[in-house]
Amino acid sequence: MSEAILTAEALQRHYEVGGGMFSSPATVRALDGASFALTPGKTLAVVGESGCGKSTLARVVTMIEPPSGGTLAIEGREVGPGGAASDRDLRAMVQIVFQDPYGSLNPRQTIGQTLMEPLKLNRPEVSAEERERRARDMLRMVGLRDEHFDRYPHMFSGGQRQRVAVGRALMLEPKILVLDEPVSALDLSIQSQVLNLLIDLQEKFQLAYLFISHDLSVVRHLADEVMVMYLGRPVEMGPKDDVFAHPRHPYTRALLSATPVADPRHEKNRIKLEGELPSPMNVPPGCPFNPRCWRASETCRESFPPYEGARHRFACYHPIED
Amino acid sequence: MPLLEIRNLSVDFSTTSGSFRAVDGVDITVEPGDLMAIVGESGSGKSVSMLAVMGLLPWTATVTADRMAFNGHDLRGMTPKQRRRIIGRDMSMIFQEPMSSLNPCFTVGFQIKESLKKHTDLDRAGRQRRAIELMQLVGIPAPEKRLTAFPHQLSGGMSQRAMIAMALACEPKLLIADEPTTALDVTIQAQILELLTGLQERTGMALILITHDMGVVAETVNRVQVQYAGQKVEEQEVGALFDDPHHPYTAALLAALPERATERRLPTIPGVVPGQFDRPEGCLFSPRCRFADARCKAVEPVQASREMGLALCHYPLSHGEPTNREKAS
Structure with a gap:
């Protein structure tokens, strides 16, 4: 296994919300103690439902927001409280692709301008001709044609726009790409085109992907490692095959069983989860999953379980044996 | 009939x-x-x-x-x-975004009782009883309390349940569910789908x-x-x-599913769905179809037989292979 390029240790991001004249502010623990590592050429997938902190994780790793606790180090350089603002090289190292290709491109910029902007801002020493040459190369790399260079985003379909968004993220030659639900806004026939592009680019540039998704069939196809999150905390993580074949945490098991399988003969063996996701404002004490868990006991309501296991880690007092 | x-x-x-x-x-x-x-x-x-x-x-x-x-x-x-x-x-319908299809100005109870008022001759007390019954049917806990809640006080899953309760108020013969779970998380999606199929079985709608x-x-x-x-x-x-999908589009769509993939690279369907100005001649799928020939690009196909899935195709597939080729040439 090659050296990790990004390591996160007990990463936290808390927000203070509310707090008017008479009420004290509440703390939202959007991300509460995530530890993981990214390796060049490999994909770590983060899965979970809404409110589990996966998008917060993306923002912290991209250094859009500083972590409020824990450490984040990229190529051995620790990200300080100032985030990437004090270290421009770090910013170029991590780039992000957002979910909605309709919202993430500036409608008043041509595709060419969109692609050239990162260079203009971060590499002022690159000449205008060189900038344009690199942008045109990138256009071809992501599967678009030269004549698209002067067109505007509204002239493209969703899949093509997502290609542009991927191209823009790669302009600064990053080593880490954060993909925040990159295909969930796309139709099935377009989704596979974009996934193939991502696979090709990863092989070509040995990129480390942090792939955030709620679609387990996409994750199963693309990921090397999987991290399952619930209400801000990773509850299980490990190599993809281990997690999918032998889930140890009850939540992972329930999530897998709830995901529809596109095979009418597939035997439904669904674990019915009672109740809804609690609000991240009001996380239950102990293991956050305990109110919905069928294996929960008194201990689960008191404290968060320690992580067990080596490569395949999970946090549960009553893990599923198989 | x-x-x-x-x-x-x-x-x-x-x-x-x-x-x-x-x-x-x-x-x-x-x-x-x-x-x-x-x-x-x-x-x-x-x-x-x-x-x-x-x-x-x-x-x-x-x-x-x-x-x-x-x-x-x-x-x-x-x-x-x-x-x-x-x-x-x-005949009633539920929509994709439960949050935006409920009226934010009225309580859930009011909105459920509105259709009862319109379509049945129940009195006030009868409508209240029926509304509570419906809320129980769709699995909303503490129905009396939730009837007085406004839509913003409910979660996505609960709103969708309220929408279903509303659609079921008059025991419809046909329920149309337009992407009822697309906006919901998978564990909630499983609950809603189970609810819908369970209701379908019980009421025979x-x-x-x-x-x-x-x-x-x-x-x-x-x-x-x-x-x-x-x-x-x-x-x-x-x-x-x-x-055994008979239309090349269905076959390509199924092949593009990540869970059916046999290799790391997924099979794709080239191109995009035609829009207003680029509708092709002949078969609409022909520019993206790997089996298309000159006839597909010129002549509109007609429906195949029921055995061939009523496929709208000149050469409907059978076990992945196009049929009727000989007849055409």
Whole structure:
């Protein structure tokens, strides 16, 4: 296994919300103690439902927001409280692709301008001709044609726009790409085109992907490692095959069983989860999953379980044996 | 007699850049107690065709059909007033975004009781009783309390349950669910789908599920209708459709599912769904079809036999191989 390029240790991001004249502010623990590592050429997938902190994780790793606790180090350089603002090289190292290709491109910029902007801002020493040459190369790399260079985003379909968004993220030659639900806004026939592009680019540039998704069939196809999150905390993580074949945490098991399988003969063996996701404002004490868990006991309501296991880690007092 | 029978339904929208055909000659037949899905990508006309049946399209739309009958009533020449006696009572619909389809100004209870008031002769106390009963039916805890809640006080899953309660208020014969779980998380999606199929079984109503998710289709329904660019391209029982798709579009769509992938690179469908200005001649799928030849690009295909899944194709597939080639040459 090659050296990790990004390591996160007990990463936290808390927000203070509310707090008017008479009420004290509440703390939202959007991300509460995530530890993981990214390796060049490999994909770590983060899965979970809404409110589990996966998008917060993306923002912290991209250094859009500083972590409020824990450490984040990229190529051995620790990200300080100032985030990437004090270290421009770090910013170029991590780039992000957002979910909605309709919202993430500036409608008043041509595709060419969109692609050239990162260079203009971060590499002022690159000449205008060189900038344009690199942008045109990138256009071809992501599967678009030269004549698209002067067109505007509204002239493209969703899949093509997502290609542009991927191209823009790669302009600064990053080593880490954060993909925040990159295909969930796309139709099935377009989704596979974009996934193939991502696979090709990863092989070509040995990129480390942090792939955030709620679609387990996409994750199963693309990921090397999987991290399952619930209400801000990773509850299980490990190599993809281990997690999918032998889930140890009850939540992972329930999530897998709830995901529809596109095979009418597939035997439904669904674990019915009672109740809804609690609000991240009001996380239950102990293991956050305990109110919905069928294996929960008194201990689960008191404290968060320690992580067990080596490569395949999970946090549960009553893990599923198989 | 089928519950819902539609022949050759077309919907045209007049836009500033000319007329646009969103639904093109679609047939739909639903028997009482049917459990079927309409599957397609965006722009396939799956929602528009159902909105046309409900009479919920804006004035820019022109609906034409050779036959459009629900439970023996012809829906075509109906006045809005006559139609309102059917929709909401015998035929109702739930939508994709529960948060935006409930009225934020009124309590959930008011909105459920509104349709009871319109369509039944229950008195005030009777409506209250029925509303509580409905809330229990869809699995909302503490129904008396929740009836006085406003939509913003409910979560996404709870709002969708309230929508279902509203749609079921008058025991409809047909329920149309338009992407009912797309906006929800998977564990909540599983709860809602289970609720819908359970209700369908218990009440014997017919259910049309509109979706783009092949996983949901495989686990939920009995019969599937596939639409592409406004046309119905195939119809089959769910098991047969997944085993042996007859239209190249269905076959390509199934092959593109990540869970069916055998290699790291997924099989793709080149190109995009045709829009208003780039509708091809002949078969609408021909520019993206790997089996297409000159005939496909020039001549509009006709429906194949029922054994071939009514595939709208010159050379419907059988076990992945095109048939009828010899006849053509």
